[in-house]
Amino acid sequence: MNFVNTASFAAQMDANDLLKNFREQFHIPKQSNGEDVIYLTGNSLGLQPKTTRNYIEQELKDWETLGVEGHFKAKNPWLPYHEFLTEQMANVVGAK
Amino acid sequence: MNFVNTASFAAQMDANDLLKNFREQFHIPKQSNGEDVIYLTGNSLGLQPKTTRNYIEQELKDWETLGVEGHFKAKNPWLPYHEFLTEQMANVVGAK
Numbered sequence: 001m002n003f004v005n006t007a008s009f010a011a012q013m014d015a016n017d018l019l020k021n022f023r024e025q026f027h028i029p030k031q032s033n034g035e036d037v038i039y040l041t042g043n044s045l046g047l048q049p050k051t052t053r054n055y056i057e058q059e060l061k062d063w064e065t066l067g068v069e070g071h072f073k074a075k076n077p078w079l080p081y082h083e084f085l086t087e088q089m090a091n092v093v094g095a096k
Numbered sequence: 097m098n099f100v101n102t103a104s105f106a107a108q109m110d111a112n113d114l115l116k117n118f119r120e121q122f123h124i125p126k127q128s129n130g131e132d133v134i135y136l137t138g139n140s141l142g143l144q145p146k147t148t149r150n151y152i153e154q155e156l157k158d159w160e161t162l163g164v165e166g167h168f169k170a171k172n173p174w175l176p177y178h179e180f181l182t183e184q185m186a187n188v189v190g191a192k
Contacts, residue, residue: 045163
């Protein structure tokens with residue numbers, strides 16, 4: 001691919017971006033003029049996934065209705081919580 | 097006070113308990129028969145305060161609308177968050 005320093009080339013690249021739909025999965029803060037911010041902060045605090053509230057609500061509901069028994073009886077039991085993350089985190093860091 | 101081993105004495109003690117209204121501030125899990133559990137777990141996971149959702153929603157909203165700028169611009173800015181806890185925690189642990 002030959003890089004071309006034009007807006008149309010950039011727009012074409014965006015149109016071909018296989019990952020572009022992931023953008024819709026995050027809350028993007030607004031500038032004071034109402035437009036989305038350009039958000040380059042990836043190593044500190046990323047954008048909030050739109051699914052975050054639902055995940056937190058699941059845990060709040062389990063805490064509310066189960067109390068300490070949520071360690072064993074929650075939808076995602078808290079005691080082995082780290083086990084739910086093992087496979088995906090291994091993929092992220094290249095572990096086996 | 098002379099302890100008396102009767103239900104009426106216990107009910108009287110409950111009626112005079114200055115802290116009893118705090119019970120209403122927590123979500124109490126139910127037994128299978130629909131009654132509140134008797135919850136003695138205080139050193140592991142306490143009952144969920146009814147205010148918890150609102151506190152979490154405040155932080156979710158700030159993350160959603162501010163992104164990383166929440167460290168400085170959130171209602172409760174994240175960077176000095178520990179400072180908000182200092183006075184109350186000092187009271188809890190008897191520090192000055």
